[in-house]
Amino acid sequence: MELLPLLDQLFPEGHQVSVTDWLVSGEAVLGGAPVAVLGTTNHVFIGIREAVTLSGKLLETVAQHPKRPIIMLVDNNGQRMALDEELLVLPEYIAHLLRAQQFARLQGHPLIAIVYGNSIAGGFIAFGMGADRIVSLPGAETSVMKLEAISRVTKMPLEKLQALAEKVSVFAPGCKNFFKMGGLHDIWTEDFSGQLQRLLQSTDTRDIRAALGRERGGREAASAVIDDVLHA
Amino acid sequence: MKLSRRISYLEASARQRIAALLDPDSFREILPPTLQRISPHLGMFDAPVAFDDGAVIGEGLLCGKPVFLFAQEGKFRGGSLGEVHAAKITGLLLRAAERKPAAVLGLFDSGGVRLEEANAGEIGSTEIMRAIFAAQRAGVPVIGLIGGSCGCFGGSSIISSCCDALIASEEGRLSVSGPEVIETIMGVEAFDSRDRSLVWRTTGGKNRFLFGKVSKLVDDHIPAFREAATALIAPSIPLTAELLQAERQHLSKRIEQFSECTDARQIWAKMGLDANRVPEMSAEELSTAASSLVH
Numbered sequence: 001m002e003l004l005p006l007l008d009q010l011f012p013e014g015h016q017v018s019v020t021d022w023l024v025s026g027e028a029v030l031g032g033a034p035v036a037v038l039g040t041t042n043h044v045f046i047g048i049r050e051a052v053t054l055s056g057k058l059l060e061t062v063a064q065h066p067k068r069p070i071i072m073l074v075d076n077n078g079q080r081m082a083l084d085e086e087l088l089v090l091p092e093y094i095a096h097l098l099r100a101q102q103f104a105r106l107q108g109h110p111l112i113a114i115v116y117g118n119s120i121a122g123g124f125i126a127f128g129m130g131a132d133r134i135v136s137l138p139g140a141e142t143s144v145m146k147l148e149a150i151s152r153v154t155k156m157p158l159e160k161l162q163a164l165a166e167k168v169s170v171f172a173p174g175c176k177n178f179f180k181m182g183g184l185h186d187i188w189t190e191d192f193s194g195q196l197q198r199l200l201q202s203t204d205t206r207d208i209r210a211a212l213g214r215e216r217g218g219r220e221a222a223s224a225v226i227d228d229v230l231h232a
Numbered sequence: 233m234k235l236s237r238r239i240s241y242l243e244a245s246a247r248q249r250i251a252a253l254l255d256p257d258s259f260r261e262i263l264p265p266t267l268q269r270i271s272p273h274l275g276m277f278d279a280p281v282a283f284d285d286g287a288v289i290g291e292g293l294l295c296g297k298p299v300f301l302f303a304q305e306g307k308f309r310g311g312s313l314g315e316v317h318a319a320k321i322t323g324l325l326l327r328a329a330e331r332k333p334a335a336v337l338g339l340f341d342s343g344g345v346r347l348e349e350a351n352a353g354e355i356g357s358t359e360i361m362r363a364i365f366a367a368q369r370a371g372v373p374v375i376g377l378i379g380g381s382c383g384c385f386g387g388s389s390i391i392s393s394c395c396d397a398l399i400a401s402e403e404g405r406l407s408v409s410g411p412e413v414i415e416t417i418m419g420v421e422a423f424d425s426r427d428r429s430l431v432w433r434t435t436g437g438k439n440r441f442l443f444g445k446v447s448k449l450v451d452d453h454i455p456a457f458r459e460a461a462t463a464l465i466a467p468s469i470p471l472t473a474e475l476l477q478a479e480r481q482h483l484s485k486r487i488e489q490f491s492e493c494t495d496a497r498q499i500w501a502k503m504g505l506d507a508n509r510v511p512e513m514s515a516e517e518l519s520t521a522a523s524s525l526v527h
Binding site for chain 2: 008048049051052055056059062063081082083084086087088089091092093094095096098099100102103106110119121122124125126131143144145149150152153154156164168170171173176177178181182183207209210213218219220221222223225226227228229230232
């Protein structure tokens, strides 16, 4: 879904959001109350510079607007894949961005991730999957690796993977599959602003994704294993 | 000079590492292989399964202190994060948040998310991260050890970077995209993954130590990992605005100082080290050289 119409649909009461070539940042009004808006666009790759820019915005929001909900608009093509970024320890930058999200959560900011574009692998981990609630919109694409690349790495024939992908959610790209695994709390198809307001009223900070994966039949082992370890 | 037989961390299996790391006979495994918690998905791909799904978890003693421990088995499907593998680690960390051992030790040896279970592995990776934060919030430090033959890549690299402290050997490689993946997708001129010294300079423990991400650099010797882990046990430091601002400034400064560098040797020279000698230095020698640098 396109960013600008999305902003109008999510925040019909008004928004002041600036958009650069990749960064989306500002504030909006929702149900009469202010919310912070922070996101990415143009399928940016999340690298070291993107990570410190996003963490800076998060820390600014925590400092200036205590407990204000943070609406994360997610669109990326994954982590930036380059020797010079790995040279400077890219995983440390992504972990720092996740720690900033955790800090915001502990300070009482609800974190809602809305996937409106692509969301891939380390990019989705860095900005999206760390939220309290994660939803997708029409046209969104989530994946870890394309089937062609999985075929190259695992040496399994592409035709076999394509056939399996039709019926097996555990590895195949797509929001429907992520939803079934509990990786998306919801898939919205209409009334985005109303849905966002209702979600903000009901959200909490518990990680319920393993339970969702069990309920939906996509990831039945995880929550049973976690329970068994807790009670062993 | 004290001579002792080297016990290689790199070559050991997950269970051998645990046995040599913890106090003798103190380890109690949770969900051991006898319970056969296997991957429910690998069968569809006609792939072999393991009764522990490549993750060993449990409780034991480190120099008398109660610790929880998880260890990835690199010899099973590259230590990859599958649904059960990840859930065992998440469960252990949540258990630590409740029961508050002195520390959780994470023995990383993993190429990242298991592609046959890509969605479950990726979601599971982020559940582990949330569980690390839960343990840390309870004051329990999570200490990562990196020195296995599979390194620490993909989802595992980000998980380990969320830890309170990392211990690594030079052989312990840490990066998000592995050299082979970068080469496959961006081309051999972007990263020649067969150039072993390039791979170690870029992703190896020495480079990660010199940037400060690895707290303690050790030689490839399990007792050295044990000593370092024991010394690093301290309550997890709570997240504050000041702490995160300082972290952010440190990381921003690194970009300003070193983003022009295209090879680790340029970085080391800029730091004031004899770049050509770094690869041949022992962990102790490099640690001494690093402590005298003015950043």
